[in-house]
Amino acid sequence: MRAQKALVALTERPVVSNVRWPKRFEDTMNLKQLSEKLGLSQTTVSRALNGYPEVSEETRLRVAEAARRHNYRPNMRARGLATGRAMAIGHVIPLSAKFAIVNPIFADFIAGAGEIYARSGYDMVLSIVNESEEARVYGEMKSKGNVDGVIVHSPRHDDPRIAQLGDIGLPFLVHGRSSGCALPYAWLDVNNRHAFERAAGFLLDLGHRRMALLNGPEEMDFAIRRRSGYAAALTAAGLVPDPELMLCDEMTEAFGHRAAADLLAAPEPPTAFLVASMLIAIGVRRAIEERGLRFGRDVSVVTFDDDLSYLSNLDAVPVFTAMRSSVREAGRRAAAMLLRMIAEPGIGLPSQLLEAELVVGQSTGPAPRG
Amino acid sequence: MRAQKALVALTERPVVSNVRWPKRFEDTMNLKQLSEKLGLSQTTVSRALNGYPEVSEETRLRVAEAARRHNYRPNMRARGLATGRAMAIGHVIPLSAKFAIVNPIFADFIAGAGEIYARSGYDMVLSIVNESEEARVYGEMKSKGNVDGVIVHSPRHDDPRIAQLGDIGLPFLVHGRSSGCALPYAWLDVNNRHAFERAAGFLLDLGHRRMALLNGPEEMDFAIRRRSGYAAALTAAGLVPDPELMLCDEMTEAFGHRAAADLLAAPEPPTAFLVASMLIAIGVRRAIEERGLRFGRDVSVVTFDDDLSYLSNLDAVPVFTAMRSSVREAGRRAAAMLLRMIAEPGIGLPSQLLEAELVVGQSTGPAPRG
DNA sequence: TTGTCAATCCAAAGCGCTTTCAAATCGGCC
DNA sequence: GGCCGATTTGAAAGCGCTTTGGATTGACAA
Numbered sequence: 052m053r054a055q056k057a058l059v060a061l062t063e064r065p066v067v068s069n070v071r072w073p074k075r076f077e078d079t080m081n082l083k084q085l086s087e088k089l090g091l092s093q094t095t096v097s098r099a100l101n102g103y104p105e106v107s108e109e110t111r112l113r114v115a116e117a118a119r120r121h122n123y124r125p126n127m128r129a130r131g132l133a134t135g136r137a138m139a140i141g142h143v144i145p146l147s148a149k150f151a152i153v154n155p156i157f158a159d160f161i162a163g164a165g166e167i168y169a170r171s172g173y174d175m176v177l178s179i180v181n182e183s184e185e186a187r188v189y190g191e192m193k194s195k196g197n198v199d200g201v202i203v204h205s206p207r208h209d210d211p212r213i214a215q216l217g218d219i220g221l222p223f224l225v226h227g228r229s230s231g232c233a234l235p236y237a238w239l240d241v242n243n244r245h246a247f248e249r250a251a252g253f254l255l256d257l258g259h260r261r262m263a264l265l266n267g268p269e270e271m272d273f274a275i276r277r278r279s280g281y282a283a284a285l286t287a288a289g290l291v292p293d294p295e296l297m298l299c300d301e302m303t304e305a306f307g308h309r310a311a312a313d314l315l316a317a318p319e320p321p322t323a324f325l326v327a328s329m330l331i332a333i334g335v336r337r338a339i340e341e342r343g344l345r346f347g348r349d350v351s352v353v354t355f356d357d358d359l360s361y362l363s364n365l366d367a368v369p370v371f372t373a374m375r376s377s378v379r380e381a382g383r384r385a386a387a388m389l390l391r392m393i394a395e396p397g398i399g400l401p402s403q404l405l406e407a408e409l410v411v412g413q414s415t416g417p418a419p420r421g
Numbered sequence: 422m423r424a425q426k427a428l429v430a431l432t433e434r435p436v437v438s439n440v441r442w443p444k445r446f447e448d449t450m451n452l453k454q455l456s457e458k459l460g461l462s463q464t465t466v467s468r469a470l471n472g473y474p475e476v477s478e479e480t481r482l483r484v485a486e487a488a489r490r491h492n493y494r495p496n497m498r499a500r501g502l503a504t505g506r507a508m509a510i511g512h513v514i515p516l517s518a519k520f521a522i523v524n525p526i527f528a529d530f531i532a533g534a535g536e537i538y539a540r541s542g543y544d545m546v547l548s549i550v551n552e553s554e555e556a557r558v559y560g561e562m563k564s565k566g567n568v569d570g571v572i573v574h575s576p577r578h579d580d581p582r583i584a585q586l587g588d589i590g591l592p593f594l595v596h597g598r599s600s601g602c603a604l605p606y607a608w609l610d611v612n613n614r615h616a617f618e619r620a621a622g623f624l625l626d627l628g629h630r631r632m633a634l635l636n637g638p639e640e641m642d643f644a645i646r647r648r649s650g651y652a653a654a655l656t657a658a659g660l661v662p663d664p665e666l667m668l669c670d671e672m673t674e675a676f677g678h679r680a681a682a683d684l685l686a687a688p689e690p691p692t693a694f695l696v697a698s699m700l701i702a703i704g705v706r707r708a709i710e711e712r713g714l715r716f717g718r719d720v721s722v723v724t725f726d727d728d729l730s731y732l733s734n735l736d737a738v739p740v741f742t743a744m745r746s747s748v749r750e751a752g753r754r755a756a757a758m759l760l761r762m763i764a765e766p767g768i769g770l771p772s773q774l775l776e777a778e779l780v781v782g783q784s785t786g787p788a789p790r791g
Numbered sequence: 792t793t794g795t796c797a798a799t800c801c802a803a804a805g806c807g808c809t810t811t812c813a814a815a816t817c818g819g820c821c
Numbered sequence: 822g823g824c825c826g827a828t829t830t831g832a833a834a835g836c837g838c839t840t841t842g843g844a845t846t847g848a849c850a851a
Contacts, residue, residue, distance in 0.1 A: 079564050081807055092831045097809060107829060124564035128501040129807030132836045137498065139546070139567075146532065152730040153528045162516065162523045165549035174567060176509070177545045179535035194449050194494035196837095197509075197544060303731050304703065330731065333674065333703060340710050360522040361673050361700065451837055462801045467839060477799065499837030502806045566807095 080123045089117055100125070127174075131196075139174040140164075140389060141198035143189065145182045145205050147268075152301055153179065155330070156357050156378045157204065160226065163382025164202065171390055173199075186215050193221045200389050202226055207270045222396075224389040226381065229272050237392060237400040239385045243273045243355075246374040246407035247280030250325055250353045253372075253409060255288045258418035259323035259351060265310050265335065266299035267327045274299060274327065277355070281325060302327055307334025315342050315350070322418045323351040329362045332371050336414070351415040355407070369412035376407035450493045459487055470495070497544075501566075509544040510534075510759060511568035513559065515552045515575050517638075522671055523549065525700070526727050526748045527574065530596065533752025534572065541760055543569075556585050563591045570759050572596055577640045592766075594759040596751065599642050607762060607770040609755045613643045613725075616744040616777035617650030620695055620723045623742075623779060625658045628788035629693035629721060635680050635705065636669035637697045644669060644697065647725070651695060672697055677704025685712050685720070692788045693721040699732045702741050706784070721785040725777070739782035746777035
């Protein structure tokens, strides 16, 4: 249909350097048509559909019925233009500059947020973008006006984006926090520090004294907090955190394997690993078994578990002992918070701290006596 | 929803029966302001910025400069309303009804597609939605007019969505194919059949005769094709595919582990596994090693490798022998194809078949003589 | 001088929707 | 009947942008 029209246009004008697009919205019913069919004004129909009180229940029903029958749905661009609201939330997902890695937790976070958006009639617009370009993208989102707010992912220490977004004047909520950032902002985070303190404490209670930390990249705020939790637990137990045992890198299976293999081959190998993601943990398990050690007996592993849908650790007795916190649920909550901020400006800057839950699985046991 | 909003308003402000939203686009420069600053008409400024020829090079420069200085960017809703184009592509990502699993390949596919969109000034709008609701969402996208086209993910056998989208009249491209679907449609797919035929052939050449297939869910079209490739290779070698050795399920590490553990414990265990994803392969490796068998010696594994960024298998000698095809590259190409379909209607329905590449890693070796 | 033509520019009419402001209608009551 | 207040409806003015159909130049040839 559309194809034909444009084709005609192209053949009509000989060699135009610029295509002029057809203007009409072809076949979708619009407000005018609907109101004509009903013998009502656009005003009334609009009001009826949007639930304004000035229209009688009878006509409201007539209108609703007709709208359904003709499969009418208001054009969002027009509505947005009229209301000044885009009915969409932006997610800017950074591509790690070094590795071009998309953190797999995004899929689940976004699945959670998407649930809420769908329920509230919002769309989600996604930009996947190099770290360096994020600021530009936020600015564009504001000036293009295609979102009403954004969720900021993967905050780093003293993240400049927070100040930028403040200037820009676009409502935003940070998934995570940015320590060192002076300005107030809305956020939702899991208590990473406490989770790792707790996990380390659990391993200490089992008698482990040499405990490795395989952390995510330490420019990430969450990684910093996790390390500090780990260190706090050791210190509280009278131990001195050994820098040799604290590694950080992209959270991949390969990293887990390599790091664990190296550490286990060292003169004084750790008896336990505390790691930042299931993928790392899987790599660690491989290194343990490759070395002929028994996973969960000779060497214990505790992981942070984002409860990703395709990496489930949910059996009756989970494979991995883990600090678990569903990132999908985090997505839901973050989305709900941001929508609320938009719907009720003036409610201030909400924040929410989720606690991870310790689930004991087969990957931990008492430290072997040595 | 709206009802709720109104309710909230009622409790907040005393007597107002309805919230009327503020109309003005607060602080972002608009075309009118910019043209006034320049002493030109909106027409001229618009044309200058959009590269139409009717404006002198001199004023074009002036305009461009001013636009940059004032950080002007056209409001997409208004532009969309005027042009009838949304400058956005929709991705509807199905949530497996049974497991609520988000296939992890989406993250990378979308990263690839996003690159192209960004480069072309398009946005990506994402809906994550239960399988059952997909059709509705496509219809909404059309009538809401917030996308110019969609990419269809995870096609199943004779997928009804293809016919629906045809009716709806929204340009679309399928990532994958839907065998059994009579209608023509645009698609991009990897040659799954050939990839698995090739991989099975490779294992046959190594002397493997009992070869298990751990496949994805067989309502998925790609899984069907993979099985048929596997079966074809066996048949060509004079073997009869053994149903006992062909399993399918969600592509998780847990499935790989469970299935491989079961099969290896059976009276006539396979000497090789052909599996549908890296995660499955990782599970298989675990089962092999748990059983005290040597991975890549006693038991061989070939996997399909989507080259996901966080599951890299790219070492000089890869861990897994794999049929590799980058899903991120697929995302790039799919996006480019769809954009082209939209920009040049009348080019028909393009399609592209990618070939996976065989990379030989450490997970395969000659069949043990027994 | 006049007409022609190309090169520039502009006023104004949309795009589909919301919302203001005013008008019409209705019931009830004097 | 006439008037008032409450209830329903509509006409029209935007929202910010593109694009049509002129208008206005200046250069140049007739």
